[in-house]
Amino acid sequence: MFDWLKLLLLPGEIPTVTQSIVAIMLAIGTGVFFGRLKMGKITFGVSAVMFTGLILGHFGYRIQPGILDFIRDFGLILFVYGIGLQVGPSFFSSFKNEGLKFNILAVSTVLLGGVITVGLFYFTGLKIEDLVGIMSGSVTNTPGLGAAKNTIEEITNSFPDKKFNDPTIGYAITYPLGVFGIIATIIISKLLLKIDPDEEMKKFRMSKINRELPLVHKKVRVTNPDYFGKTLHQILKGFGRDIVISRLKHSGTVAVKSPMLDTELQDRDVLMLVGLEKDLDDFMALVGRPSSDLFIESDKLMLKKNIYVTNAKIIHKKLSELDLYNTFDLKVTRVFRAGREILPRPSLELFYGDKLRVIGSEEAIQEVETLIGNSEKKLLEPDFLSLFGGLLLGVILGSIPIVIPSLPVPIKLGFAAGPLIVALLISRYGGISFIHSYINTGATHFMKDFGICLFFAAVGIHAGDGFYDNFIQYNGWLWLLYGCAITFIPLILMVIIGRFIMKINFLQLVGIMSGSYTDPAALSFSTNYLDSDIPIQTYAQVYPLVTIFRIFVASLLILFFS
CATH class of the missing domain: 3.30.70.1450 (Regulator of K+ conductance, C-terminal domain)
Incomplete structure (x- = not known):
């Protein structure tokens, strides 16, 4: 009698459109519910959607490939565009103050991760595409993975005889490590440094004044x-x-x-x-x-x-x-x-x-x-013409091929950096023609949270598919060890240098950590854990340059070492 309900709610090997939508709703609904539960003083917020997606994917829930790509990319576009509009007015002016320092620290972390990846390439004997996948997962950087896959596709088109492994496997194995690694580093560094968020907030306000x-x-x-x-x-x-x-x-x-x-x-x-x-x-x-x-x-x-x-x-x-x-x-x-x-x-x-x-x-x-x-x-009414006009410009910018001399394939900014840069520019200069920067605060928060929930649900369910089998086949524990080096060495050095040498406020440092690893889950967690929106500001200050460098590093590693 209830076969239709079982068919709708239980996982299927070849999902229909309706089953795909149900899987997404289940991941988001259960993730938001568990994200509100407190473990001591810790709540995961919407970042829990990523992990409920992993569990659902492991137990057989699937999303049609076309729907999955759309949900993942559209969610990411909404999220980064919302962040760009929120902090755009202060992004460029920040370079006159602390923004330059923050970006130097963040980009140095990206380059250090690339150096560690090259060292592992010579030390372990793994193919560079596997290590780029491990690196992208360890720093939770989907645009870098996309750039690597695009580079491999371009090389394969030019050299049909050359064979590559799929970097997605390493990405799926190490992605949870990247998410939990940053969150664990935030928690441990807060405890070891005896950070009082209220005191840090007072110091931040005084410095801002x-x-x-x-x-x-x-x-x-x-x-x-x-x-x-x-x-x-x-x-x-x-x-x-x-x-x-x-x-x-x-x-x-x-x-x-x-x-x-x-x-x-x-x-x-x-x-x-x-x-x-x-x-x-x-x-x-x-x-x-x-x-x-x-x-x-x-x-x-x-x-x-x-x-x-x-x-x-x-x-x-x-x-x-x-x-x-x-x-x-x-x-x-x-x-x-x-x-x-x-x-x-x-x-x-x-x-x-x-x-x-x-x-x-x-x-x-x-x-x-x-x-x-x-x-x-x-002002309360959403201006969809302006909103989607800005999103369209962001997608166009992210899709422009950037030709670099001596490289066989062009590099693209992608759906993360393109919309973010457009949002920052629109917010900074007030708009372009009919496209303006104003969106009321409630709508901005909804757009960001809705977008990141879609992104987490899609990525989590996809990564959970065959996660255990791939883990066993590719000696996942060893790959996790390599991922630990890429995740924790730059993070630990960032905390030491940022806190003790550069004297950066901890609330801002957490945002730089999340932004350097382009990790929305860590950002969402940190704002809940520290009960502050300050990490969002520094996250957005470093996110554009970091994303661009992550894309270039992933592509260049494939080009130079494949």
């Missing part, structure tokens, strides 16, 4: 006679640093206005300033002293409001082009973008989804709302 100083507002009373009768334009030009004077109140009155650049200062005027704290303190020391006047903060005549940029005609225009003050008698005091607070310089270009904090009369604010858009409902 010192590195990326927040904007503040202060009140100053003008008491220096040298500035009486001078215009704000003269004073600000002479000061030479970016600050905003958002309000002005003359002494003895309660009227507050937004001053123009030709406004002349009078004795005991009170000004409301916005800018970096040190700049404001220096300016206050020049013109007068701190004020405790409360009338200047009154919103009776001057209203303060946040306005969102949603009008397509305003996107990529500069504040100086809009000229809001002279046109509407309204002043922009701050701009909020992707969690960052930006001083509204005239040259600042507006992006879709920017939040402007403005001060002015109620009538002026209403007029500017009509101009700029301010449709929060529009």
